[in-house]
Amino acid sequence: MKWSMTYILSHDMVTNMIHQIGLKTVYRQLVRQMKLDYMHWHDFHHQSRISAESPNGVIELMPIHNQQHYAFKYVNGHPSNPSRQLPSVCAFGCLSDMDSGIPVLIADMTLLTAIRTAACAAMVYDCIRYPQDTIDIAIIGTGAQSEFQITAMHEMHPIGTCYYYDIDDHAMQKFSDNLSEYPFNLQAINGVADIPSACDVIITATSCLTPSALAIKQSNRRKIIIAIGGDAPNKQELNRTLIENSTVIVEYLAQTKREGEIKSANPKQIITLHELVQSKQTLSNDLIVFDSVGFAIEDYSTLVMCQGWFESLPPHEFFGVLDDPKNLFSQIIQGTP
Template identity: 30%
Template sequence: MPTMFLCKSEILPLLDMKEVIPAVENAFRQWALGKAQMPPKSYLTVDKGDFRAMPASLPGAAGMKWVNVHPANPSRNLPTVMAVIIYSDPETGYPLAVMDGTDITAYRTGAASAVASKYLARKDASTLGLVGAGRQAHTQLMAHAALYDLKLVKVYDLSEASTSRLIKAFPQYRIEAHTLPEVMDSDIVCTVTPAHSPVVRKEWVKPGVHINAVGADAHGKEELDPEILNEAVIFVDDMRQASTSGEVNVPLDKGLLDPNRIRGSLGDVVAGTKKGRTNDREITVFDSTGLAIEDIACAHMIYEKVKRNSEFTRLNFVEA
């Protein structure tokens, strides 16, 4: 039985936000219903960075993402983050496919925010704010544009080059560079910065906003003033990951956040076991750390799409 190999240049054309969003939404649902498995990430730390092994299974799918974070890579003309996904048959363990996971990671992260917005933002949301205009901002925008008819996208980044790259990449949308307080005056805000201390102040946050806090993905990182969290209703992607590496990790550690502000997980809301937003003036926050089930859901979607397609590389990798 051959194993399929899908390179970065082949994966990108297979990624369609309109398919990624429901795949990720379903992963959250299965996880909340206890039908998915996701053991803790295993971290391997080396001198120049770290690696994470992220295994997960969903009904009919299993696999593992191996992803690195090497901050000095851009000086060598390499991305900071690269990922490989091994997609396995849960019935036999057979490695059905090995895929580049770099774009899958960016797409599923955008899709997770869009799923959160779908369940937590006001129904009439039509403006999007992006705090940070880097690679992750692109897929946040793409995912929200797939779900919403966006009247205006406001963006702020320390780097003007990043901002104009984002604007040029999406000529079909009305995207404007704004100050941070102006960006925060949007119906939905995605924070996608590498900040280690809060960049968003309490006084900028308007009633009724939904914030996808995406940047914090490691111990010690945070983007939002804890006072925002203390007035918000918070949903996490996974409590275990959020409390160690998500937006809530620093304020929880410092005792600055009332743990009761965390109402549950996004999966609980998707599965219907917890209520999301209850009124139009509530501030909702989704703390997104990135889950292995999101990656495996995408890998499953892609594999099912191409498994009968003969144009991709197949090797008798692990012969029977």
């Protein structure tokens, strides 16, 4: 029996490689790959993810393919899991060769999902930002993804002050401790109402199931709200009035209409992310929402990036290939060599 060669990337392998490369470099590599793939949007076959919902959360399968590769990611979103000492999100993904159907890469994507979500948000801001030396940013929700959101944004554009809030004091302390060595100011606030009017970017990273009263204080420059995640059934972070007064950027409209903030409101303008990256649309106002539920092309980009990291390493023997591929039963008669 011969064996097909498949790269199998464990959590430790992925983490060690990120340490070797450096998180800053990973963000830039991934933004570059995502931009390339969004530029070639029409080369991909798109579909909404397949979801299975329960009272505690959701399990999703996110497939996509082009002529070269088929990719998918399995991911869950269960916000109450930390109370059971379980991660709220865990994920794995696969990249396969379309010509043969053989997987070329299988990877733990729990950490990579947080990195790609943050890199995508930073990419969006990079496409629409005003030129300025530093930005002020606020994040509502300092859970597992929060530090990635802030550090990715800082890598693409330096942060002056980061305002942060969570209903969980422990999560706020964790956030502050993890980012204490970064060269920007950290300012805890007591709630949404304390977000300064001059804040350039507001990130909502909560599991809120009812629209929050996110009051936007007017300013004389563009304001961008990044609402991340489709990580719970019926999730809704932004109120209807805010959405209706915004230009909303979506990844894949059919999926976002079902899962995103726009499911309950009609924005002034909707722009798809591939149109934004390709500069095919003009933003019609200065209040912008990135309705970031996550889409499979971003996981494809992540897996392609990982393939580049590990292609110099010996792959694993994973899928058996028989000398006579039609005689599968021979393994039962003869045993597996």
